[in-house]
Amino acid sequence: MPRRQIVLSINTTDSEVIQHLREYRFGKNLEKLHCIYCRSKNVIKYGWRGPARRYKCKDCGKTFTDTTNTIFENSKIKPSTWLLIAYLHLKLGLTTSAIARELRMPYKTVWGAIKKIQKAAKFFQRHAKA
Ligand SMILES: [Zn+2]
Incomplete structure (x- = not known):
């Protein structure tokens, strides 16, 4: 029997997730952009690091x-x-072990991820759609 392929995926690319994150943190047009260290608004765009904008x-x-x-x-x-x-x-209420099984990821990795997701639930509830 062939190994089961991963059937679950989402239609959102890594860049799009980062873009959601950018808009969530700093506003659609960066109108809420501020220094995350000193909160100054005196911040300039400073290139990119992969899909993430640098400031x-x-x-x-x-x-x-x-x-x-x-x-x-x-x-x-x-x-x-x-x-x-x-x-x-x-959204679907899957357990850690069900997610680990579906995504073929180690249980420990998924468990750690879910703990972090629960802390950041506000962001994910807004953007986690299939
Ligand atoms: Zn600063």
């Missing part, structure tokens, strides 16, 4: 991106997979 604060001199201090930062889990886990858990 530089002209007051404290620090740089940050759309994903700094979020669960997406330095995560082994792809942004679109984060969204999918959130969808399965928050």
Whole structure:
């Protein structure tokens, strides 16, 4: 019998998830953009890091991106997979073991992810749609 293929996926790309995150944090037109360290509004666009926009604060001199201090930062889990886990858990109410099975991910990874998703539930409830 052939190995079962992953049938679950979402129609949202990693870049789109990051874009949602950017709009959620900093506004659709970056009107809420502020330094995440000193809260200054004196922040300029400073290139990109992958799909995330990078910024530089002209007051404290620090740089940050759309994903700094979020669960997406330095995560082994792809942004679109984060969204999918959130969808399965928050919207469909799947258990950790069911999600681990469906996505062929280690139970521990999914368990840790769900704990973080619950903390960030406000963002995911707004954006986790299939
Ligand atoms: Zn600053």
